[in-house]
Amino acid sequence: MAEASAGFVRPGAKSLLGEGVFLMTVDQGPDMDRYQGVTAIEGETLALCAEQYFAQSEQTPTRVRLAVGQSDVGEGLKWRAGGVLIQNIAEDDARGPTEEAWTRTQALFETIGEDELIDSLLSSNHLLFRLFHEDGVRVFGSQPLRAFCRCSQDRIETVLKSFPPEDREGMIEADGKIHVTCEYCSHVYAVEPATLDQAA
Ligand SMILES: [Zn+2]
CATH class of the missing domain: 3.90.1280.10 (HSP33 redox switch-like)
Structure with missing residues (x-):
């Protein structure tokens, strides 16, 4: 894609992916059915495509940041990818209005550097605490990720x-x-x- 990216430091999703669609597989754990949503590739980054998906298909205000890069922690340069997603939970009687919290959360979210997302020395727990310690941070158990396809x-x-x-x-x-x-x-x-x- 040298031609498409000529003159751009970072070619956008559209010029790299062309006419495809953006497929989102949401896996909410063993007790829930997996489901898949499809939206057009809209936005110059995959993160913006994902935000678009949540806005259109789930009507849930969502922000996504993704980063890929090489980092060296003493074993030579290694590729790393990292991401973070925040969602605004709808307000209800018990919770009260969430608009102000959502605005504040997004402002903090914007301060995350791409280097922080791929920093192997900065755990996600530390990053969460760094950003949201004033609101209180509660961390649930993590689940290992692995590449897997159901084809056979x-x-x-x-x-x-x-x-x-x-x-x-x-x-x-x-x-x-x-x-x-x-x-x-x-x-x-x-x-x-x-x-x-x-x-x-
Ligand atoms: Zn397959």
Whole structure:
């Protein structure tokens, strides 16, 4: 994308991602169903795309900051990514108005430096305390993140079996196999057409 980014120190999401859509997967834990929302790529950063998603799809005032960069903590330069998200909880009788707290929280949120988001020596707890200690900070247990996709050879074959045989015929490539790329994780599956002719 050298051409698209020419003249820009930081090319925006639109020039880097083009005509795609912004997909948001919200996982609220084992007791809740995961769900996915789709919005257009609007805004010059992924963080702004995410804010747009929350404004349109959830009608929840949300701010997102994301940072990626290299940092060196004595083991050479390593890539790190970090992010922070704040949301305004709707006011109710018990809570009272939240508007003023939301304004103050956003002002503090704006002071977060990108270097702070990727600083391996600054824990998220310390960052939270640094920002919001006057309001009191309560931290819930963390959950480890790992890259994971639900795709599998079985699932891909099930999808292919749903196509009429004549359509599958047209998918066979030069090596005699059908290749399917999972659009979520980019894993490429190769399927022997003969396995699809067996009873489902
Ligand atoms: Zn996948």
